[in-house]
Amino acid sequence: MTGLFSEVFLSALLFGAVTAAIPLLLAGLGEQMSEKAGVLNIGIEGMMLAGAYLGFVGAFYSGSLWLGFLTGAAGGAAVASIMALLCVRIGLNQIVIGIALTLGLEGLTALLHHFQFSRSYPRLPAADATVIPLLSDIPVIGPAFFKHHLIVYLAVALVFGMSYLYRRTQLGLNLQAAGDKPAALDVAGIDVIRTRTIAVLTTGALAGLGGAYLANVGAGLFIPFITNGAGFLGIVLAMLARGRPIWVLFGALLFGVCLSLTTAMQVAGINIPTDVIQMLPFLAVMIMLVLFGRRASLPAALGIPYERGAR
Amino acid sequence: MSIDTAPTASALDATSGAATRRDILHRLLMTLGPILAALVIAGCILLAVGVDPLAYYGYVLEKGLFSPLGIQQTLTRMAPLLFLAAGLIVAFRAGMWNLGGDGQFLLGAVTAAASAPVFVQIMPAWLALFCAFLIAMVVAMIWSLVPALLRAYQGVNEIITTLMMTFLGTSLANVLVKLVFRDPSTTVPQTRTLPVEDRLPRLFETTITSGLLLGLAAIIIVHLVMTRTAFGLKLRIVGANPRAAVHSGLGVPGLTIAVFAISAGLAGLAGAVDIIGVQGNVRADWNPAYGLAVIPAVFLARMNGFAAIGFVFLLSVLSIGGESAARRLGVPNHFTLVLVSIVLIVLALAEYFDHRYNQSRKA
Numbered sequence: 001m002t003g004l005f006s007e008v009f010l011s012a013l014l015f016g017a018v019t020a021a022i023p024l025l026l027a028g029l030g031e032q033m034s035e036k037a038g039v040l041n042i043g044i045e046g047m048m049l050a051g052a053y054l055g056f057v058g059a060f061y062s063g064s065l066w067l068g069f070l071t072g073a074a075g076g077a078a079v080a081s082i083m084a085l086l087c088v089r090i091g092l093n094q095i096v097i098g099i100a101l102t103l104g105l106e107g108l109t110a111l112l113h114h115f116q117f118s119r120s121y122p123r124l125p126a127a128d129a130t131v132i133p134l135l136s137d138i139p140v141i142g143p144a145f146f147k148h149h150l151i152v153y154l155a156v157a158l159v160f161g162m163s164y165l166y167r168r169t170q171l172g173l174n175l176q177a178a179g180d181k182p183a184a185l186d187v188a189g190i191d192v193i194r195t196r197t198i199a200v201l202t203t204g205a206l207a208g209l210g211g212a213y214l215a216n217v218g219a220g221l222f223i224p225f226i227t228n229g230a231g232f233l234g235i236v237l238a239m240l241a242r243g244r245p246i247w248v249l250f251g252a253l254l255f256g257v258c259l260s261l262t263t264a265m266q267v268a269g270i271n272i273p274t275d276v277i278q279m280l281p282f283l284a285v286m287i288m289l290v291l292f293g294r295r296a297s298l299p300a301a302l303g304i305p306y307e308r309g310a311r
Numbered sequence: 312m313s314i315d316t317a318p319t320a321s322a323l324d325a326t327s328g329a330a331t332r333r334d335i336l337h338r339l340l341m342t343l344g345p346i347l348a349a350l351v352i353a354g355c356i357l358l359a360v361g362v363d364p365l366a367y368y369g370y371v372l373e374k375g376l377f378s379p380l381g382i383q384q385t386l387t388r389m390a391p392l393l394f395l396a397a398g399l400i401v402a403f404r405a406g407m408w409n410l411g412g413d414g415q416f417l418l419g420a421v422t423a424a425a426s427a428p429v430f431v432q433i434m435p436a437w438l439a440l441f442c443a444f445l446i447a448m449v450v451a452m453i454w455s456l457v458p459a460l461l462r463a464y465q466g467v468n469e470i471i472t473t474l475m476m477t478f479l480g481t482s483l484a485n486v487l488v489k490l491v492f493r494d495p496s497t498t499v500p501q502t503r504t505l506p507v508e509d510r511l512p513r514l515f516e517t518t519i520t521s522g523l524l525l526g527l528a529a530i531i532i533v534h535l536v537m538t539r540t541a542f543g544l545k546l547r548i549v550g551a552n553p554r555a556a557v558h559s560g561l562g563v564p565g566l567t568i569a570v571f572a573i574s575a576g577l578a579g580l581a582g583a584v585d586i587i588g589v590q591g592n593v594r595a596d597w598n599p600a601y602g603l604a605v606i607p608a609v610f611l612a613r614m615n616g617f618a619a620i621g622f623v624f625l626l627s628v629l630s631i632g633g634e635s636a637a638r639r640l641g642v643p644n645h646f647t648l649v650l651v652s653i654v655l656i657v658l659a660l661a662e663y664f665d666h667r668y669n670q671s672r673k674a
Contacts, residue, residue: 040470092659095408096607100655103604107648108356114643115360224645232474239471275485282479286457289467289475 007140013257013264014144019218021256022155023048023227026210027234028241028248029162030203035238036166037199038179038301042098043083045231046105047204048211051076053109055212056222057116059124068124068216069151069209076208077201079105084200088193091305102231110224127217149217151209162245175199182306192306207231233281240285255281342621345661349654356649357642367636367646375632383518388627391416391585393526395602396619397533398577399609404537405570406550411458411473412578412602414480417593418454419447419579421484424502424586424593425492431509440511444583451579452572454480459571463564469571481598488595500595511588520588527620529577534616546570578602604630607655611662626651 027044034041041047055072059065079101086092127149136146166172177185178195186192214230215222233255241247258281262274354364374381395412402409423443430439458472494503511520537543549556549566556563581601586593608626612618633647 086656086660090660090663092663093610096610096659097656099603099607100652100659103648104652104656107645107650107652110645111356111360111643111649114645229478232478236471236474239468273486273489275482275489279479279482279486282475282482286472286475286479289461289472290457 009264009268011140011142011144012267013260014141015147016260016263017253017256018145018148018152019256020259021252022152023210023214023218023230024233024237024255025155025159025249025252026206026213027231028237028252029158029245030206030210031234031238032241032243032245032248033162033175033199033206034203035302036179036243037175037196038182038304038306039083039087039196039200039203040094040098040303041080041083041200041203042095042235043079043101043105044098044203044207044234045227045229046098046102047076047079047207048214048227048231048234049102049105049109049225050079051208051211052215052226053112053211053222055208056124056215059212059216060122065124065127065149065216069212072212072216073205073209076204076206076211078204080200080204080207083204084197087305088196088200091307094303094305106225109222113222113224121221121223123221124216126220151213151217155213156249159245159249166243166245171198178306179301182301186306196306207234210234236285254284258284338618341661341665342658345657346625346654348661349650349657352657353646353650353653357646360642362640362642367640367642370636370639371629371632373632374635375628375630380518381631381635385624385627385631386519386523387589388631389623390520390522390526390588391581392601392605392623392626393523393530393620394577394581394584395605396609396612396623397526397530397616398574398581399605400530400533400537400614400616400619401546401577402570402574403609404543404550404614405546405566406553407462407567407570407574408470409455409473409571409574409578410470410606411455411477411480411575412581412605413598413600414473414477414484415451415454415575415578416582416585416602417484417598418480418582419451420582420586420590421487421492421502421593422450422579423447423583424505424590425487427505427509427587428503431505436509439509440587443587444580447579447583448576449579451575451582454579455571455575456568459568462571463567477602484593484598485595488593494592502592504592505587507591510591511584520584522584522588525580525584529580530616530620533577537614537616604651607659611655611658625654629654 027048030047031041031044051072054075055068057068058071059068062068083094083097083101086097087094129147130150130153132146132153136142138146166176174185174190174195177188177190178192178199182192185195210230211227215226219226237248237251237255240251258277261280262277265272265277266274350364350368354368357364357367375385376382395416398412398415399409423446426446427439427443430442433439434442454476455473458467458469458476461467461472462469488502489500492502494501496503511522513519514521514523537546545556545561545566546569548559549561549563549570553563556566585599604626605623608622609619612622629651630647633650634644636642637644637646
């Protein structure tokens with residue numbers, strides 16, 4: 001048990017937590033944007049898988065991680081464009097299409113991987129970390145938080161960027177209005193469909209980036225179904241965050257710690273089934289919901305397709 | 312909270328029983344046409360990866376529909392899907408989103424798998440299976456109690472809570488299999504196996520489990536309760552307009568809890584029927600995720616029980632036929648997922664255009 005509290009162990013645990021949290025953070029931020037604009041994006045798991053697969057393929061063939069992130073984000077956005085077309089423009093049921101997209105991308109990415117690599121799982125070289133001087137010298141916290149790939153810092157910066165976007169910009173207001181009172185936004189002369197399309201595409205790109213991070217940096221390889229519910233966790237995070245990007249960050253870190261604990265405990269040789277530890281984050285959130293039981297504040301028009309002149 | 316207007320709009324018109332023959336023909340065309348289109352799209356994907364689509368579909372049809380063994384497997388697969396669909400119809404018509412079907416399904420499956428082999432040793436087989444079904448149902452109902460209470464009394468969104476509970480339930484089911492109900496006589500982590508002769512009886516001289524009849528009964532009863540009884544009407548009013556329901560003196564919290572209990576109970580029964588009828592035991596990490604695939608099917612059926620039977624049949628044909636076609640042609644089994652998802656999307660699109668066409672004709 002003494003090994004459990006050693007400096008090295010703790011900083012490895014926290015390092016793992018950050019690595020596990022980043023895909024959830026990106027997915028959660030993306031989902032939050034769609035939800036603000038009134039689109040419940042259940043297909044986010046599928047978008048992450050597309051991002052993970054294309055991100056891996058991009059990085060594998062080009063040898064550049066950044067190109068991988070780019071192809072991953074593009075892949076997520078491509079899937080999101082189907083969702084935007086079907087759910088925002090045509091107004092089909094968001095849950096039906098979301099689930100169908102998730103199922104389809106689960107199958108498609110597994111299929112493509114099979115025909116491309118058969119049963120082999122090639123690895124990418126380990127991502128090189130950007131070490132932040134001074135800060136990284138702090139014991140425990142330094143190696144855990146300040147020795148990551150550059151994209152990690154960008155993802156965290158994005159949280160503050162999003163906060164600014166929602167609070168201070170016209171686009172942020174438009175997004176909020178598209179989710180709460182789309183008709184009012186329409187009257188103000190702003191295209192609701194276009195606002196929502198932007199939101200959905202951004203969601204897809206962020207989810208795709210999250211997937212690409214998961215495959216390229218987190219795992220270093222692509223395996224079918226690699227997201228393993230991360231997209232659904234993103235949905236949960238977005239709903240719990242009540243519209244605040246910073247809460248998505250905290251939530252993602254909480255989940256990240258629990259996920260990291262799973263591997264850390266195995267390394268430390270503590271014999272608790274991984275399933276028990278995997279239950280921790282969900283248990284934590286359920287307990288929070290039971291204790292505080294506050295109304296989750298969701299946009300009024302969430303999930304309702306907008307049609308000009310209807311009612 | 313209403314995420315979608317579609318279920319509420321169709322929830323109150325329960326006149327579907329009075330469909331004329333032309334309507335049925337129309338619906339049949341509107342179903343078969345899109346499926347054909349979906350097969351063409353999926354065929355293009357097969358061509359792209361270098362597999363002959365005609366050979367693939369040939370196997371799907373042969374194995375899922377036309378071979379005696381295949382159709383028996385297809386009908387067997389329908390049993391748990393029908394129970395899940397029945398549970399979803401109750402929840403969706405009442406305007407509630409039970410997205411936790413997979414957790415409820417697995418917990419029902421695990422408790423049925425753990426209890427049935429014990430019961431058959433101490434009581435007559437029919438009573439033992441009945442008790443196992445009962446336990447699965449009650450466990451799933453209890454599992455849905457937290458989301459139900461939170462939604463009923465605190466207004467906490469049930470999409471979050473049921474999603475959370477489904478993750479918890481999947482892990483808990485695994486823990487139960489690995490630690491509590493593990494069969495000590497094998498090295499594989501799984502529950503004790505229910506002997507084949509103690510499982511649900513087969514129908515006639517076939518391998519079709521009689522669970523199919525139970526599933527059909529469940530979904531038809533649910534359909535009739537939702538469309539023909541006062542209780543069903545109350546639930547539909549809650550679904551259409553919760554505020555109006557409160558004002559008309561309905562006990563909304565009580566009804567909410569009842570909806571969750573019925574919906575989850577049916578999902579638990581789905582797990583039990585799959586175990587007691589087909590699988591015989593639960594292996595660790597087993598999660599067929601039927602619940603997820605059934606959700607869009609129920610929507611496309613517009614929460615209509617009879618239409619849902621048709622969609623569940625289609626889903627079974629695709630999944631059984633796809634599994635064996637994949638084995639024969641060296642395509643990974645995952646292609647079935649792609650096929651199912653394209654069919655769902657194209658059907659949803661066709662549904663939309665049909666609706667638009669009808670509206671423009673009326674106007």
